[in-house]
Amino acid sequence: MDRGLWLSRLRRREVLADRVPLVLATIQALVILGPVLGPGVAVSYDMAWSPDPRWTPFVTGVDTPAPRAVPSDAVAVLVGQVVGAGLAQSLILGGVLVALGTGTAALAGEIGGVIGPLARCTAVVAGVWNPFVYERLMVGQWTIIAGLALLPWALLQVVRLARGNGSARSLAGLTVAAGLGGANTLIMVLSAVVPSLIVLAVGRRWATVRPALLTTVVVGAGMAAVWALPALAADADPSAGASATAFVPQADSRLGVLGSIVSGGGLWNVAAHPQARMLLVNAGAAAVLALLGVVCVMSMPLGNARRALVAALGVPTTVVLLSITPALEPLWMTLVLGPPGGGILRDSHKFLGPWVIISSAGTGLIAHAVSSRGWRAAAGLLTPLLLTLPVALTTYLAWGGLGRLSAVEVPADYRAAMAELSAHAHGDVGLLPWSQYRRYPWNEGRVSLTLAPRMMSRIVLFDDSLPLRSGTVSGESVRAAEVSQRIAEGDSPVEALRLVGVDTIVLERTAAGLAVEDDVRRAGSLLISTENVLVVRLAPPALEGARELWSVRVGWTATLLTALVVGGLSAVETLRQSRAKAPA
């Protein structure tokens, strides 16, 4: 064959290998999100997505002692103000799933060298079709899936650094992206990247790795400031102690807790567990595939990168194992409750991320090994099987978790009431029913956080405790705890809210909860009364609650500066490189 023709065919094959995973990742994101992409917004558990993007005190973290939705909610609002809330949600969720699939394929390619489109596609599929993604998506924790999506890209950079060709700038950019997802996203990435860089640095690659390690830590600290500073400045709630064990992984299969997490599942919230996982063959096959994937990655000729990957996998996985070992419960309680910020470890299941990513990349490498050993007949049978097996085991993820997630239209009267309350600045708002979770009838009765704090540009006082089947986990708000205490002692919810200084009561009428409507109507002058909302102004105007804002301001400043500096330097470097490549 003519050499030019041969090179041209090889080049075309390389381009195909690059593009096919992206196309597949996009298609499977559409298949998974399905009804979520319809008109309106999907509202489920922690994903209380406002249909009207608004800079509320909750979104900016002003109204809570330990902000948990910053800066991720701010990112959603920012994108929503440009393209609309529904499209913003679709783009963000879709982008996260596409990044997760393509990132897993890219990591498999980096580890395995030149691997074909089929092997890359297998990694794309395995990275997304797994119980971890399903269970987190069903409870609306899209920032955890964002952390999972950033992990393969971060691990890819770690592998390159181990081989002497990585870049501190790329890791800084990934750390900024993780920081935009908030505390959980950031800790998922840093808990894998930092240990691996330390291991590389110790292993006589100090000069190469030091800039990346220092940059990652400094950028990580800067991106954490927006939630860490207010949380550290706030008074710690000593009653939160009981919550340390409520969030450890639970068995979602017949394999027990260990088998469940090995196979990628085991979220603490049993409401998210898919029934299909109770079939032994389902969870068992997923566990075997995951184990084979990890073994395959670790048996590759990786050199220094093996130690880095072992650290990236080992440290987070140890956290998971520590949390599920009954004999080590006192140590786990000390770690979570002792040091400032230890609470970030509480939901230990998220540290399963590197296991899911490395095992998924390994599944792609198994497909590559099968197809490249010359076993043509076996390859023809096995590679399509490997490609489709993750889908077969996780079919419940398709089409919004077979309908568990879908976009809905938030009622117009509810949106109008929130807009009206946002337009007239007054004091604080007390939200009833006195619980933060709802089953809105217009949302097909799905469990979700109340939308009000994300839709109303007012300080909203709501019950931030977490009602679980095993009991109630305390929230962080001292004022909310005071209201709960007064209600427990016999005060009406309206009176309890008045005594802590709110001047407006908002009752979400159609949400299941305490029957307090008559109390609310009698409490003051009626401002709004619609099918879904009842708003009453209390008289006389109550005291305004004291708030400490300096930590929020400093936190936002530090995080925005970090993002701007890293983004600016990356832009300058990209421009410089493109000019250098341009023909004279």
Add this chain to the structure above:
Amino acid sequence: MVQRMSAAAKTAGSVIAGIIVSLVAVFGGVGAITPGANAEDLSAKVVLYDGR
């Protein structure tokens, strides 16, 4: 030439067989799902975060 075609035919045959087996696995997985998994208890007054 005949030998090359024969090898190609064998590969194509095994790929088709693999796809058929995979499709059976996929639809078997779908069939294993209980439609009412995790049905919500709409009568609950206090909404439990981890309630089924």
